[in-house]
Amino acid sequence: MGWEELRKKQPRVVKTLTNSLKKNRLAHAYVFEGGNGTGKMETALMLARAFLCREKNGVSPCGECSDCRRIDSGNHPDVHIVSPEGQSIKIDQIRGLQKEFSYHGMESEKKVYIVEHADKMTVQAANSLLKFLEEPTSPTIACILTEQVHRLLDTILSRSQVLSFSPLPPDLLVEALTEEGISLPLAKITAALTNDKSKAHEICREEWFAQARDKVIQLTEGLRNRPNHVLVTLQENWLSLFKEKNQLDIFLSLLLIWYKDLLFIQLSEPDKLIFIDQEDRLKEQALQNSQKRLSEKMLAILTAKQRLGANVNPQALMEQLVLRLREG
Missing domain, CATH: 3.40.50.300 (P-loop containing nucleotide triphosphate hydrolases)
Structure with a gap:
């Protein structure tokens, strides 16, 4: 070097x-x-x-x-x-x-x-x-x-x-992570969460993190296709995965990144996507949301993250958030 x-x-x-x-x-x-x-x-x-x-x-x-x-x-x-x-x-x-x-x-x-x-x-x-x-x-x-x-x-x-x-710029951190065998989609999303290489490695090593990424995709698909069943699915399949508060906080961060990606699709800036392997799904969801509605959903997620820090019951918090995301 x-x-x-x-x-x-x-x-x-x-x-x-x-x-x-x-x-x-x-x-x-x-x-x-x-x-x-x-x-x-x-x-x-x-x-x-x-x-x-x-x-x-x-x-x-x-x-x-x-x-x-x-x-x-x-x-x-x-x-x-x-x-x-x-x-x-x-x-x-x-x-x-x-x-x-x-x-x-x-x-x-x-x-x-x-x-x-x-x-x-x-x-x-x-x-x-x-x-x-x-x-x-x-x-x-x-x-x-x-x-x-x-x-x-x-x-x-x-x-x-x-x-x-x-701190390393995100693109250099992604490069460093992929060189060490981490998949590009996982490296991209990890670099969006932290610019500390050791913390990025720690996150990537956690089995639940890859599952959390999948759950975000499943939640947004559920909100689109089966909105009346989302609360049941939330209780049965998702909340058990996030036993620690920091895990739920990361899940909310991933959810926020998803809605940012939807906004980038609407702004015709696909090069800024973090969920790079989900572009087709993002395009489908972007058609069903206005920029105003996306901004409201992102605000709801940010509010949930703040409330999580104030020791609100996680299940109640997620149920309220899902109801907000389901609107419109």
Whole structure:
């Protein structure tokens, strides 16, 4: 992965780092903070290649020299990665890192260390790292990666340049999920619910989520074809699937997405559909709804989501919502 690919994910971060490389003004320590899957580790390794490569073209490492290849394979003697052992990063790990850095570089004087999930450092480890940051070995770059920046010591943050990684755009999250074997329809709808890659994986792994998607389609078809039987079907087949409040909240979100898709059909914007494999069914339902009626139904769903947060009885809430959706 090169700077251009990373730029698609994190344009501001890449601009900051490449400008610093051009001016030869890299900070001695960076904190990369942001959600899972946003490219923090890829960026840290890219920075390590750009810093250590002796054949680079401008700010871009060559990708072919021994430095680049060994960083890619994870065995460069002057690039050290510290990750949690068990539930935490312990002081002995930071001391081991300091010991490694007390030696001269194997290939040059330059060294890079990357601390992954830095928010999981013990208090002793964090204080040891702080001492390390206060007395940097030059030329050295530290990349401190975290998904919970508020858990890092303020003194560590003050001695580092903090770069915030934005959530992945939906299209890139869909691409990442499909590359890992998740079906495109499921990836599309998951990316519409969250832009956090780890949460997206968690949702996709849940068996009930795929069922919830099917139930949304069945509910809208029932409202269209058998409106007088929908309440019975709701009690018999659907409510038992959503035992937890967060599951029912996701179901309501999926239902809202369906009605948004109906609106996109009416606006002749099929490229914006989330239920991409249901276009024919959406077109049929769109013919039976005016834009005004769709807006009213979407408002009813949003109201139901708000009421769910106020501890309203889920069954009563869903029955009232179905009656509202059935009108007209």
